[in-house]
Amino acid sequence: MSTPLRLGIAGLGTVGTGVIKIIQTHAALLTGRTGRPVTVSAVSARTRDKDRGIDLSGYDWEDDPVALATRDDVDVFVELMGGSDGPAKAAVEAAIAAGKDVVTANKAMLAIHGQALAEAAEAAGCVIRFEAAVTGGIPVVKALTEGLAGNQTLRVMGVMNGTCNYILTRMESTGLPYETVFDEADRLGYLEADPTLDVGGIDAAHKLSLLAAIAFGTRVAFDKIELEGIERISIDDIRHAADMGFRIKLLGVAQMTGRGLEQRMSPCLVPADSPLGRLENAMNMVVLEGDSAGQIVLQGAGAGEGPTASAVMSDVLDIARGFRVSTFGRPASGLERPVPAKATAAAPYYLRMELDDKPGALAKVATVLGESGISIDRMRQYRHSDTTAPVLIVTHRTTRDALDHALAGFAATGVVPGSPVAIRIESV
C-alpha cells in the first residue's frame, strides 16, 4: 500500500462537510482509483461545537488555520473558508511557504491574488488547484486546462451564477417582478450574505476571470472585467425578450481580439432555443470554444454541498495520482498582464427607454441612432396611460462605442427621461 495523502481541511461549512463525507464513505473507491488512501489529519473551523452530522473525532482540531496548513502531517491544505483576504489568504500563503499543495474553492481570493499565489506556489514547487471555485461540480477547469490543451481558445462563455439564473428564469415563469423573486431567493438561502456578490455579477466575474487566465495565457485580470449585474432587469425586459425569441441571462464572455482581452459579465439576450437560453433554475453552463474542438458545452449544478465537494475531491485525487499542473495551466512567472479591450465585436443591442409623449419625440430618438451610425432592426412603442411611453428598439449590429454615443445623445434630446436599458444580444 502506498503512503496516504494527508489532508488538512480548513472550513467546515457545507462544502467541507461534504468533502469529509466523501472521504469517509468512499475510502475504498478513492484508494482503488488513485492507488493511495486519502486521509484527514486535522480540521479547522470558526466554531468547534456544532453538530455537522459527521464524525470528526478521528481528526485533530486546530483553532488556527495557519497552524493547520503548516502541520507536518498535512500534505495538502484544503482551503474552504472563503473570503479574498484574511485567514484564508494567510493560511494558503503559509501552506505554500511550508511546501504544501493547496486545493481551494475560493474564487474571490484567486481572482484578486491568484497571480501572486501562483508565483509563490511555483517557486515552492507546490500546486494550487481550484476546480471547486468555478461552477461547482462541472469539471470545467480541467476541461479547459487539460481537455482543450491542444486548442487555441477562441471564446469562453457561460452562466456561472446559479442564483442569478434562478431569479431570471423564475421571473419569466411566474411573471413576478425582480424585487419579489429576489426576496424569494433570499428566503431559500440562495443569496450570499452580501447579495451584491450574486446579483451584481461579482461572484460570476470572479469565475470568469479565472477561466480567462487559463484560456488565454494571461494574468488574472478581474479588475478589468466590464461588470453589470441583473438589478435593472425588469419583468418587462424579460417579456419583451421572450416575445422576440430571446432570454435574458447574466452571461460571462471572454475572448481575445486583435485589440486585447475582452471580458464582460453582464445581462445579455441569447436565443431562447440555444443551450444557454434553455438553461433553467440554478444550473450553470459553460461554453468553451477551441480552434480544433469547436464548441464544447458543459452543464451541471454550480453550487451545493455535493457538487462542490465533488470538485474539491477531483483536485485532491489528481494530486494523489501525482498530476502536477501550473495554477493557470502555464508557468505563472511567464504570464503577462492582458491588454484589456472593451467589447470590440459588433453586436445587435436591445434598448428599452421611456419616451415623453410629445410630437416628434420618436423622431429625435431615431435621429440620434442614425447620427451614431446605428440602424434599427425592430421598434415597438407600447400602449401607455402615463405621460411617457415605453419604447423598445432592437438595433442591427453596432459597436459599444457607437451605442455609448447614442445613449449620450438620447440624454441630450430632452425627451428620454431616466436612463435607457441597453442589453447586448450575444450570438451563441
Add this chain to the structure above:
Amino acid sequence: MSTPLRLGIAGLGTVGTGVIKIIQTHAALLTGRTGRPVTVSAVSARTRDKDRGIDLSGYDWEDDPVALATRDDVDVFVELMGGSDGPAKAAVEAAIAAGKDVVTANKAMLAIHGQALAEAAEAAGCVIRFEAAVTGGIPVVKALTEGLAGNQTLRVMGVMNGTCNYILTRMESTGLPYETVFDEADRLGYLEADPTLDVGGIDAAHKLSLLAAIAFGTRVAFDKIELEGIERISIDDIRHAADMGFRIKLLGVAQMTGRGLEQRMSPCLVPADSPLGRLENAMNMVVLEGDSAGQIVLQGAGAGEGPTASAVMSDVLDIARGFRVSTFGRPASGLERPVPAKATAAAPYYLRMELDDKPGALAKVATVLGESGISIDRMRQYRHSDTTAPVLIVTHRTTRDALDHALAGFAATGVVPGSPVAIRIESV
C-alpha cells in the same frame, strides 16, 4: 528547455492529419502549456504518395507501423489506423512491449481487447489513453476518470453516434423516410465503410462499453451490451413520438444495479424538451451522474478532424505533463468481469403494431397486455385504408421481462401480423 516528447503517428487520415496540423501550428502554445516541446519523429500510413495538405518532410517514414511503434526516438505511439485487430493491435502491442506510451482513437480495439492491452500496459509501466475514442472533442473520458473521481457513478447515458443522430433528427425535420435519409448521409460521407457500425449501434456501443468500464470499475464488456440499431425506426414512429412530446434517440445507458451491470445501446424515447431530446444533427452528448456531482451534461462535436485531433492532443499533452493514469482509471489487474443484467429498472414503453382489421382484434391485444401485468397509459388507433390498422400504445412502467412476455403473446393472437416495434421511454 526540457526534453521533447517525441511521437510516432500511425495513420494519416483526417485525424492524423489534424494532429500534425495542431503540432505544426501551435508549437509554442503546446510547449508553453506543458513545459516541453511535442515533436514528431516518424509517421506511417497505407499510402505514402498522397497530398494531405501538410508538410511531412521533417518526419521519417515507416511502412510498417510495428517498426514505427518501437523506434528508439518515439516516446508515445499514436495509433490512428483503426480496426479492432490487424496492424493497429499488433502495433499497439509492440509499442507497449517496447515500453512506449500509447494514445489511440480506436474504440473497436479497446472495446474488444481493452482488458488485455491495459494489463500489458500496466505490466510494462506504460499508459494507454483514448479520449479520442469516445465522442470526439468532448473530454468525457477525462471528466469521468478524473473530474468525477470522487463520485460513485450512478449512471452514464449518451448519444454517442453523430450519424445516427443526424439521420433521426433529419427524418423528423424533413418527414423523409429512413432509407432516403440514410442515402443522404451516405452521400455526405457520414457513414462508415460498413454502415452497420453506425446505424446498427455498434460504434456507439464500443464507446459506451469503455465509459462503463471507467464508471463502474469493471472490465470492458462490449459483448454484454444489449444492442439494437435504428434501422427499424420509421418516420411514423418519429411522428407519433413527437405528437406525445418525445424524440427518438439512439441512446446508450450504463448503470450498476443490484442485479449487475446494465448496458444498453438502443433507440429510446426521451422528452423532447430534455437536453438529450434537444440534441440536433451530428452532435454528441454524454450525461454523467455521480452521487455527489449530480448530473453533468457534456455536449460537442463527436467526430471530425478538428474535434478528434483535439482529443488526441489532450492525451498527448497529459503525457507531456507527466500525468500517469491507469487505462480505465483503476489498475487493470484488479478489474473484474461485470455480472451483466438485463434492463431491470421498469420503464414505460412505446409500442407500434399493425392490427388486423377484424372485430375483437384490439380486445385480444389488450387482453395480452393485461395478462402480462402491463397497463396502458395511452392508446391510439390510426385511420387506415388497408386490411391492417396501425395501433400505438404507450404503457405504464413495466419490466422488459413483462414486455417480452406480451410481445410473445401478441404473436400468438393471430391478429398482429409482423413484428411490433417496442421502444423504451427513458427518464433522463
